[in-house]
Amino acid sequence: MEDFPPGFRFYPTEEELVSFYLHNKLEGAREDLNRVMERIIPVVDIYDSKPWELPQFSGDLCHGDPEQWFFFIPRQESEARGGRPRRLTQTGYWKATGSPNYVYSSNNRIIGLKRTMVFYNGRAPNGTKTEWKMNEYKAIEGEVSSSTSATPTLRQEFSLCRVYKKSKCLRAFDRRPPAVIVSEPAAQQVPQSDEATPSRLNPSLTERISSPDSSSSGDQGQLSQPGESTGNMAVDNETFWDFEQLNWFQGLD
Numbered sequence: 436m437e438d439f440p441p442g443f444r445f446y447p448t449e450e451e452l453v454s455f456y457l458h459n460k461l462e463g464a465r466e467d468l469n470r471v472m473e474r475i476i477p478v479v480d481i482y483d484s485k486p487w488e489l490p491q492f493s494g495d496l497c498h499g500d501p502e503q504w505f506f507f508i509p510r511q512e513s514e515a516r517g518g519r520p521r522r523l524t525q526t527g528y529w530k531a532t533g534s535p536n537y538v539y540s541s542n543n544r545i546i547g548l549k550r551t552m553v554f555y556n557g558r559a560p561n562g563t564k565t566e567w568k569m570n571e572y573k574a575i576e577g578e579v580s581s582s583t584s585a586t587p588t589l590r591q592e593f594s595l596c597r598v599y600k601k602s603k604c605l606r607a608f609d610r611r612p613p614a615v616i617v618s619e620p621a622a623q624q625v626p627q628s629d630e631a632t633p634s635r636l637n638p639s640l641t642e643r644i645s646s647p648d649s650s651s652s653g654d655q656g657q658l659s660q661p662g663e664s665t666g667n668m669a670v671d672n673e674t675f676w677d678f679e680q681l682n683w684f685q686g687l688d
Contacts, residue, residue: 445496453547
């Protein structure tokens with residue numbers, strides 16, 4: 436494939452990874468589709484390489500992508516004999532973190548199993564955690580409803596993995612130098628007037644408006660605790676008056 440312009444990304448959803456790419460790889464019914472998929476997601480034994488060496492083996496659509504790379508992983512001989520997979524590399528090991536999660540289709544069917552792993556330098560249990568992570572996906576045999584309690588059977592011939600490096604930024608397109616601080620614009624101050632102060636308004640109206648039981652959001656006096664968010668912009672406890680309110684209150688004197 437020719438070089439793609441800057442900004443192009445291969446960014447499939449988890450459902451697409453399992454239901455299309457992994458499913459068709461396991462079935463292997465269409466040779467033409469398999470040839471195309473191997474150029475997008477190649478078959479690589481990722482445990483033969485260090486994580487930072489894997490981007491060079493990625494498919495055409497991921498070449499040059501600094502964030503994530505996809506690979507098909509063939510079943511190991513130890514797995515074929517009923518054993519556990521070996522996730523050791525020359526310099527470290529991949530360690531599973533958390534519990535496996537199901538992957539769901541758009542119609543709430545269980546289509547796969549997802550396991551997240553972190554790469555450690557050294558040997559267990561004294562390895563050093565790195566920023567390299569991996570999501571491993573395995574497909575489900577047949578269809579399983581999300582309401583069933585039966586344990587689904589996994590297809591073991593191939594798994595699909597997404598290797599990525601944990602970023603300290605929210606997204607690559609929103610990067611800023613560490614020293615840059617984005618501040619909120621200063622709030623516009625309302626001009627003060629000697630004739631329009633709460634002390635000269637009708638006392639009953641002043642008490643009713645400034646009372647905690649009065650709320651424009653209909654909360655009827657429910658106050659948020661410190662640290663809670665009410666969904667509205669935070670304001671100071673001082674009462675603010677706009678010009679329309681001030682003119683209306685002055686007519687009541």
